[in-house]
Amino acid sequence: MSHPTPSTLSSDRKIVLVTGASSGIGEATARHLAAGHHVVLGARRLDRLGRLVNELTEAGHHAECAPLDVTDLESVKAFVDGALARHGRVDVLVNNAGIMPLALMEELRVDEWNQMIDVNLRGVLHGIAAVLPTMRDRRSGHIINVASTAAHRVDPTGVVYCATKFAVRAVSDGLRQETTDLRVTVVSPGLTHTELTLSGGxxxxxxxxxxxxEAVGIDASAIAEAIGYAIAQPANVNVNEVVVQGTAQV
Known part of the structure; x- marks a missing residue:
């Protein structure tokens, strides 16, 4: 698949990297943003990514994909460096990859605890580490971290999951305060139709x-639109956090 060079992209079309893009919020974000930007999609399931990219490009959008394991820093660096080599810049990183195996702590599912820490928190940190140097050099860039309404309250069935999402909010707010050049946004979805509940726990x-x-969940496209809203603001406007949930969710 050919990759557009910077000269073929309009000046207002941003290079947007999306992790966990093979399903759920990541896929919805790719579909939403591809209409106005160039999306670079990363995930482990390359077959799904390939089908999504083909669909988007056949519709006339700019999209490409690359393998990505957010728990592996070298994989994340390769994902970002590849986009930099092809396009000369990274304008936006959407740190979306996440897992949610729910269980009481007394079940001692330590392997699942560690997986959540590795994907939900360490994966976000890896993304930040990979894009921050180039964004700081350009004095321009936007990092969007997908947290959860679970970052605002603790439920007994998801203690470690909540802990990772609380940490994502803390990291995001701290990073935002470090710089006046970069934008940092936290998007916190409520119950959303994704594949999070289909494995583990x-x-x-x-x-x-x-x-x-089934009762109160919302479509992932609502989260994608919130992400698009944050990206669309002027460079001197930072959307610190957006919480999006169904009207019926308490």
């Missing part, structure tokens, strides 16, 4: 969340 608790999703 306690089966009964995961099933209960799926039932709640």
């Amino acid at each position: 306690n089966a009964q608790m995961q099933g209960a969340v799926r039932d709640a999703l």
Whole structure:
């Protein structure tokens, strides 16, 4: 697949990198942003990414994909460096990849705790580490970290998940305060139709969340539009945080 060079892209079309783009919020974000920007999509499931990129490019949009494991710093660096080599800049990074295996702590699912820390928090830190030097050099850039309404309250079935999302909010706010050149946004979705509840965790608790999703969940496109809103603001306007949930969710 050919990659557009910077000269082929309009001046207002941003280079946007999206992690966890093979499904859910990441896929919806790619679809939403590709209409006005050039999206570079990363995930482990390359077959899904390839089909999405083909669909977007056939519709006349600018899109490409690359393998990405956010738990591996070298993989994240390669993802970012590849985009820099092809386009000369990275304007926006959407740190979206995440997992949510729910269970009580007394079940001692330590491997799942570590997976959540690695994907939900360490993956965000890896993304920041990979793009921050080039954004600081250009004195321009936007980092968008997807947290959750679970970053605002703690539920007993998702203590470690909540902890990782609280940490994402803390990292984001601290990074935002470090610089007057870069924009940092936290997007906190409520119950959203994604694949988060389809693997890991306690089966009964995961099933209960799926039932709640059927009752009050919203489409991932709503989160994508919130991300698009933050990106669309003038360079001197920072949307610190957006919380998006269904009207029926309490």
